[in-house]
Amino acid sequence: MEMAGSTDTKISRLNDIDLDATLRFGSCEMTLEEVLALGPGAVIELDRHVNEPVDLVVGDRIVARGEVVVASGNFALRVTEVAAPQLRLETIRCFF
Template structure:
């Protein structure tokens, strides 16, 4: 048989150890701190204010430096996308959506993008 528990650590009214309560409280405090770091509760507002760089990519081109050096005013660089194909919406270097280029109604001198597809993360993509 095991020896009786040390009565000096027991709470007189309930029979529970004060050390056990302290351990549970410490775990709860640690979990609360972890939740704040993950953006729950009051920290969410500060995360939502973080600026990100959003770009709309019409297309790209690859060429040798020698051809790049020959470019001048009025030169046309053909891109890999065709007219009417969706453009990529990139946030901080990652494609998050695709869409169509449109003229902004309020200001006919500006372009915008109408989202047609939201790109989900793939299983092979790292989470970092």
């Protein structure tokens, strides 16, 4: 049986691991021919409305949702919904 502090210590070892994070605005299905025909100025219609939240994806899991904002001249995400901590931990792939 583990002591409560030892679990925190084990988890803290993971705090400095870099993970790729992606904002997903929506999706669509396209044929290869349609993709190859894309050029500058092409518009791709996604399956979401402008007012719907975007997904913050880490690995292949959605960990949060929110709205796109501008911060210091850059795009940013204002988080409005976060997955439960246990669910986030369980869905992160282990590299050990």
